[in-house]
Amino acid sequence: MSMQVILAQALLGLNVGVFYAMLSLGLAVIFGLLNIINFAHGAMYMLGAFVALIGYSLLDDWFGISLQIGFWASLIVAPLFVGILGMIIERTMLKRLYELDHIYGLLLTFGITLILQGLFSNYFNISGTPYPGQPESLSGVVNLSFMYFPTYRLFAIVFSIVVCFATWFVIEHTRLGSRLRAGVENPTLTQAFGLNVPLMITLTFGFGCALAGLAGVLAAPIYSVSPLMGADLIIVVFAVVVIGGMGSIMGAILTGLALGLVEGITKVVYPPAASTVIFFLMVLVLLFRPAGLFGKER
């Protein structure tokens, strides 16, 4: 097997890995800062892709609005829409469950996932609808010397990595981030100091959902936009979060990227194991390091 093949497969794996990283980052932000297991995260990813699709090609047909929201605008509009929906869900539903066991939040968000998937399955083909809005400037291929790689996929990799590390930087190295971490560590005292912790929780949940929505927009030109696209991914993403360490921001990013690579290379080395290698690694991590590679024991 040539190095060229391995490098090419690794890059394709990294392309999958950035979606793992973006989604697991959103989940980790929500779990790490708010202690909520958000099963609806996959549905938010799907919703982001559908907002981009509807905004590009269906606004006129559905709503009689002669407006086309292009790809670049969708990178802002879709996360905003999904983030606001997330905030509404947090304020109206999740907020009532904070005093209860995690399982109630998980069940609620699972229910929301089923409702959203059902709703979109009613109007869209389950096997997927292509997103026609990929910008001309990102079409074609780039010569990387060891392979020709689609320009859009390269853009998705770079853009996602920048978003992931910017999020990490904000949480770990800014005053806003330190306030969020303080609000998690001791919400009562943080409120006594005069910080509006309930608002911080709502905004953080909205931000986590917006990240999933953003990943959905980025995925739309690569994969078919389908009501089940989030459901297919969310189980793997949960495995990524568990391996990285529940709540660890950097853990989610690095593990997401690394597991994309591992999955990509497994496709060359031993293809039948490609779809299970992540779960095999999860079992090993849970056996030998239950808090995850980057997580801390709670």
Add this chain to the structure above:
Amino acid sequence: MPSDRHAELLRIEDLHAWYGESHILHGMNLTVHEGEVITLLGRNGSGRTTTLKSILGLVGRRTGSIKLHGQETIHLPTHRIAHVGRLGYCPEERGIYASLNVDENLALPPKLADGGLSIDEIYRMFPNLEERRKSQGSKLSGGEQQMLAIARILRTGATLLLLDEITEGLAPVILRSLDEVIRKLRERGFTIVLVEQNFRFAAPLADRHYVIEHGRVVEQIAADELEEKQEQLNRHLSV
């Protein structure tokens, strides 16, 4: 900085407070004037810490009246109370955030008003903290944590400081530093409410003492009455 030493800054009237089903405060009444240092004395479980927490809205349920700067705060959400009352709170367990370093802990509380100490002034007052400014909160000694817990509320422009058991578990040398800090703050015009077990620490610092029993004030003693009422005080505080 406070200008009028006699303006009423805190007035508590008929305050009742509950944790779940437990009724802790039974009609608390007290007032604090600007520039004063007062102590809340009493046995463990008498309701002194709950009084501070009630002022901040950190108990389950409260009734009665808590006026800060003349404004009723009993119905305000917790995060608003610090702003309205320009309150700085130093909790009994110090509340240092383990995941934040010294600089981040200092910068955490939001600005409540103008006139707070600058970071440089704070580090001049607490030189040990400057040496540890990049250390995580969990890595500090008990004394350093206590200094940090006080220091971080001085940056905010708070004028009324609620300090809960700040001497607990600290070595005598640290107590001397704390005594000096409280005196400096008093000179700068801060108003301070001290909940304190260590009467020898609190007595020379305070203008007035409120003795609390069973969730209400049973005695008020001015600093110049201490000698004459010592026996009464011993009776209230003895176990």
